[in-house]
Amino acid sequence: MKTLTVLGSTGSIGTSTLDVVRRNRHLYEVFALVAGQNIDTLAGQILEFRPKVAAVATSEGLNRLSQRLADSSLPKSEWPELLWGAEARIATATATQVDTVISAIVGVSGLEATYEAIRLGKRVGLANKEVLVSCGKLVMDAVRECGAELVPVDSEHNGAHQCLRAGNREQVARLILTASGGPFRNTPREALASVTPEQALNHPTWRMGNRITIDCATLMNKGFEVIEACWLFDFAPSQVDVVIHPQSTVHAMIEYSDGSVLAQIAATDMRMPIQYALTYPGRAEAPVPKINWTEARKWEFLPPDMEKFPLLKLAYECQSAGGSATCTLNAADEIAVEAFLQQKIGFLAIHEVVSETLSKMPVRHPRTVGEVLEIDAESRVMARELVAARTAGVVTA
Numbered sequence: 001m002k003t004l005t006v007l008g009s010t011g012s013i014g015t016s017t018l019d020v021v022r023r024n025r026h027l028y029e030v031f032a033l034v035a036g037q038n039i040d041t042l043a044g045q046i047l048e049f050r051p052k053v054a055a056v057a058t059s060e061g062l063n064r065l066s067q068r069l070a071d072s073s074l075p076k077s078e079w080p081e082l083l084w085g086a087e088a089r090i091a092t093a094t095a096t097q098v099d100t101v102i103s104a105i106v107g108v109s110g111l112e113a114t115y116e117a118i119r120l121g122k123r124v125g126l127a128n129k130e131v132l133v134s135c136g137k138l139v140m141d142a143v144r145e146c147g148a149e150l151v152p153v154d155s156e157h158n159g160a161h162q163c164l165r166a167g168n169r170e171q172v173a174r175l176i177l178t179a180s181g182g183p184f185r186n187t188p189r190e191a192l193a194s195v196t197p198e199q200a201l202n203h204p205t206w207r208m209g210n211r212i213t214i215d216c217a218t219l220m221n222k223g224f225e226v227i228e229a230c231w232l233f234d235f236a237p238s239q240v241d242v243v244i245h246p247q248s249t250v251h252a253m254i255e256y257s258d259g260s261v262l263a264q265i266a267a268t269d270m271r272m273p274i275q276y277a278l279t280y281p282g283r284a285e286a287p288v289p290k291i292n293w294t295e296a297r298k299w300e301f302l303p304p305d306m307e308k309f310p311l312l313k314l315a316y317e318c319q320s321a322g323g324s325a326t327c328t329l330n331a332a333d334e335i336a337v338e339a340f341l342q343q344k345i346g347f348l349a350i351h352e353v354v355s356e357t358l359s360k361m362p363v364r365h366p367r368t369v370g371e372v373l374e375i376d377a378e379s380r381v382m383a384r385e386l387v388a389a390r391t392a393g394v395v396t397a
């Protein structure tokens with residue numbers, strides 16, 4: 001039986017993780033559930049999964065959670081230990097009872113807890129992409145030094161992980177990551193200036209948190225995945241290709257040195273890679289309906305338009321630049337996406353804010369997670385200033 005901590009249990013990945021657990025109660029015990037602000041969902045999860053510890057982002061959230069549990073049928077003697085804040089996140093991920101951590105907080109708030117779990121050599125199912133985008137070198141150094149098992153949950157990297165098991169790493173030539181192309185795949189560039197958050201949140205194939213959904217619309221998400229893939233599988237940026245595949249059924253492909261390509265294909269449902277991250281190297285019965293190969297289907301593969309979606313190109317440039325460039329890329333993008341969702345800036349201004357922030361922040365080479373978080377914070381300040389400068393006038397594209 002595996003004992004889990006779920007960081008980000010109330011989010012899209014977190015709730016899918018708990019659904020996998022729900023279907024395999026004999027295989028998994030939940031030690032800790034960690035959430036941000038969504039107290040109602042967390043309280044429901046506590047009643048169902050009965051963790052030993054529950055943690056939230058703030059003391060105010062903790063008070064609300066206590067009240068919510070007091071109003072429930074759960075006797076106080078059966079409540080989990082209730083904690084809040086960054087130290088609590090680390091404590092839940094590093095507890096001796098825990099062997100597997102699902103890292104599914106959005107943003108760098110999940111970084112320290114994930115890093116410390118890795119340093120203790122635990123199995124980490126990694127969804128939180130900001131961990132590798134912001135801090136790839138330190139995280140991968142820790143994986144190697146501490147013998148941790150980092151199994152990617154992101155469907156593309158999970159697919160690559162599966163394809164790489166088929167051959168020798170030295171015989172691998174390149175990785176091909178697929179992208180749905182997002183809601184604006186067929187939208188002319190001129191029309192992107194006036195698209196709304198509602199349109200951008202309407203992802204054609206996946207239902208996810210708001211930030212990643214907007215990042216899919218700009219292809220920034222695919223850029224982050226290129227960066228993550230370089231760290232996870234030791235590729236140079238030039239060895240990672242992106243191909244638009246609107247059906248999102250082929251998740252990744254590995255090309256071997258003789259030109260043979262292996263593809264990983266599975267239902268478009270995050271419970272598939274989540275379950276793989278939990279059961280690897282074993283496998284369990286599919287948590288979702290399998291692909292029906294007797295039905296006719298058509299799959300397309302198209303090149304991405306880097307001019308229309310310049311954030312993808314910027315991600316390649318940042319990974320090639322090395323150091324803190326990708327940390328700044330992520331921080332600035334998060335601020336720009338937030339501003340777009342609040343209708344302070346237009347869709348095309350997301351790229352402008354990110355590239356201007358990068359041009360103003362010198363590339364540094366952080367040696368600790370603390371330094372990474374400092375660079376992240378400074379980059380956010382810079383990006384916020386650039387957003388404020390724009391909103392001081394009329395909202396522009």
Ligand SMILES: NC(=O)c1ccc[n+]([C@@H]2O[C@H](COP(=O)([O-])OP(=O)(O)OC[C@H]3O[C@@H](n4cnc5c(N)ncnc54)[C@H](OP(=O)(O)O)[C@@H]3O)[C@@H](O)[C@H]2O)c1
Pocket residue numbers: 007008009010011012013014034035036037038039056057104105106107109127128129130153154155206207208209210211212270
């Ligand atoms: N969704 C997908 O299909 C998918 C696929 C690949 C990778 N990812 C990556 O996985 C991560 C999670 O994505 P998501 O779509 O699940 O996001 P989401 O639905 O927005 O969920 C984010 C989770 O993080 C929690 N959280 C946020 N700030 C926190 C804090 N300070 N302390 C503790 N918890 C905090 C949220 O808690 P509250 O809701 O309680 O505030 C929520 O549980 C992201 O990095 C994303 O890029 C997601």
